[in-house]
Amino acid sequence: MxxxxxxxxxxxxxxxxxxxxxxxxxxxxxxxxxxxxxxxxxxxxxxxxxxxxxxxxxxxxxxxxxxxxxxxxxxxxxxxxxxxxxxxxxxxxxxxxxxxxxxxxxxxxxxxxxxxxxxxxxxxxxxxxxxxxxxxxxxxxxxxxxxxxxxxxxxxxxxxxxxxxxxxxxxxxxxxxxxxxxxxxxxxxxxxxxxxxxxxxxxxxxxxxxxxxxxxQTTTAEANPADPLTIARIRKEIGPMIVSRHRDPATMAFVNRHDLADVATRGPATPDHIIRTKRVPLIGRDIDAFRRDYRQYFAANATDGLVMLDPEPRVILDPELGMLTIGKRATDHERPGLILSLGGVSSSILIDS
Ligand SMILES: [Zn+2]
Missing domain, CATH: 3.40.225.10 (Class II aldolase/adducin N-terminal domain)
Known part of the structure; x- marks a missing residue:
């Protein structure tokens, strides 16, 4: 730096x-x-x-x-x-x-x-x-x-x-x-x-x-092609929010890990990130399942007076699409990188795009 x-x-x-x-x-x-x-x-x-x-x-x-x-x-x-x-x-x-x-x-x-x-x-x-x-x-x-x-x-x-x-x-x-x-x-x-x-x-x-x-320690992999219509469908389903797509080699290597679901759902790297990323990313494309899980998570943990945020994902990780970041304002994307903490030394990766 x-x-x-x-x-x-x-x-x-x-x-x-x-x-x-x-x-x-x-x-x-x-x-x-x-x-x-x-x-x-x-x-x-x-x-x-x-x-x-x-x-x-x-x-x-x-x-x-x-x-x-x-x-x-x-x-x-x-x-x-x-x-x-x-x-x-x-x-x-x-x-x-x-x-x-x-x-x-x-x-x-x-x-x-x-x-x-x-x-x-x-x-x-x-x-x-x-x-x-x-x-x-x-x-x-x-x-x-x-x-x-x-x-x-x-x-x-x-x-x-x-x-x-x-x-x-x-x-x-x-x-x-x-x-x-x-x-x-x-x-x-x-x-x-x-x-x-x-x-x-x-x-x-x-x-x-x-x-x-x-x-x-960072490893890289080739990006796979992705269908633009799939991205358009996701944008439509999520509603009026800005969706950014990240497909640099480090991101693609990460989303293609065989243990992605395990290492990417352990919570944000620091509590400060949760406002932008939510607790966990959506792995794959089942947005309905993510909303259902989010509502259950909120109901299980809500205390008096808390109001639930919208149930949409803020980060989507998919082996073909790469990483999609979602926010209501452009400033939610102001930080170009997203850190995902991983399990071991050799798999440490800094996603930056
Ligand atoms: Zn602090």
């Missing part, structure tokens, strides 16, 4: 804005609205007191277009108290975070704010890098093989206070001087540094190392 850093600004928050926009511009790092970034600075408050502040990405802002008001300023001393708690339900955590703001009009701080508190470095960047989660989403994770001892690994925990608690325990012993990043299993990557540039350089470096490793 190319390092696109251009200039360094005197104000650390401006540097953080730049690093955020560079991450946001890479669809292989974050989807729209995903990922988060922060910077720790000392400011003088209205009574003249020096206050340590964490500026962290606010909800509702997209990294690609974020500006200074998109960062929520929080009192760090209060946040450090909160991470000491044994338990804190996420709804109360969000309330406590709002109460720690220095600006009543600031956006809600990211649900991953406490991770930024636990990392003591000035600048912290977090993405859901496709390449990094490809390393983690294997039967035998490859993180150590690729990165050795320069990253700390945190097992999968849903983002929120529980993740911060688990990370706090691990960081206590393992977050030593030589560490340049934290890999969250089945989730993403944190890097950090004394400046936004240092954190960004490390981010791009670790992602590039993961990409290089995956590149060595």
């Amino acid at each position: 190319e390092n696109r850093w251009t200039e360094t600004y005197p104000d650390p928050l401006d540097d953080c804005v730049q690093a955020s926009r560079l991450l946001g511009a890479e669809p292989h790092l974050v989807l729209h609205g995903g990922g988060n970034t922060s910077v720790k600075v000392t400011v003088q408050d209205i009574t003249g007191e020096q206050v340590e502040v964490l500026y962290v990405k606010g909800s509702g802002w997209d990294l690609a277009t974020i500006e200074r008001p998109g960062f929520a300023p929080l009192r760090l001393d209060r946040l450090r108290q909160l991470v000491q708690l044994e338990e804190l339900p996420d709804s109360r955590m969000m309330n406590e975070l709002r109460c720690a703001l220095l600006d009543a009009k600031a956006p809600d701080p990211s649900v991953e704010t406490l991770m930024h508190v636990l990392l003591p470095h000035t600048s912290v960047l977090h993405s859901h890098s496709d390449a990094v989660i490809t390393l983690t989403n294997q039967r035998e994770p490859l993180v150590k093989a690729v990165y050795g001892d320069k990253v700390v690994v945190v097992p999968y925990v849903m983002p929120g206070f529980k993740l911060a608690r688990v990370a706090a325990e691990i960081f206590q012993n393992q977050l030593t001087d030589g560490i340049v990043g934290v890999v969250l299993m089945n989730h993403g990557l944190f890097t950090f540094g004394d400046t936004a540039k240092e954190a960004y350089d490390r981010h791009i470096q670790l992602v590039t190392e993961a990409e290089a490793y995956i590149g060595q």
Whole structure:
């Protein structure tokens, strides 16, 4: 992945804005609205007191277009108290975070704010890098093989206070001087540094190392011809949505695997993808069966007040057709690649078209 850093600004928050926009511009790092970034600075408050502040990405802002008001300023001393708690339900955590703001009009701080508190470095960047989660989403994770001892690994925990608690325990012993990043299993990557540039350089470096490793493992196959009428029928059946077709060699190799149904239906690579991909892709062409399964899945798991989304598939994998991606808006396709986590090292594949 190319390092696109251009200039360094005197104000650390401006540097953080730049690093955020560079991450946001890479669809292989974050989807729209995903990922988060922060910077720790000392400011003088209205009574003249020096206050340590964490500026962290606010909800509702997209990294690609974020500006200074998109960062929520929080009192760090209060946040450090909160991470000491044994338990804190996420709804109360969000309330406590709002109460720690220095600006009543600031956006809600990211649900991953406490991770930024636990990392003591000035600048912290977090993405859901496709390449990094490809390393983690294997039967035998490859993180150590690729990165050795320069990253700390945190097992999968849903983002929120529980993740911060688990990370706090691990960081206590393992977050030593030589560490340049934290890999969250089945989730993403944190890097950090004394400046936004240092954190960004490390981010791009670790992602590039993961990409290089995956590149060595990727296999390819010849594309088969497909009947255009079949595609037209699928478009019609799915209704008013945009359907994109992907038939590059890596995609065709993947959809022709004999164990496709097994490896492609283990859930998305990171929870952030589920909004675009749904829980599982449709394997083959039986759209009615997919809708039936989706309705049953929703009925079995629905809690009070939840409203079911439309039951149409968002990804179709078929040995002849290749991969079809489906979305209501063109932005649902803004990310050209789709990662599917597979079972073993030799079958690791990054679908990119
Ligand atoms: Zn995340």
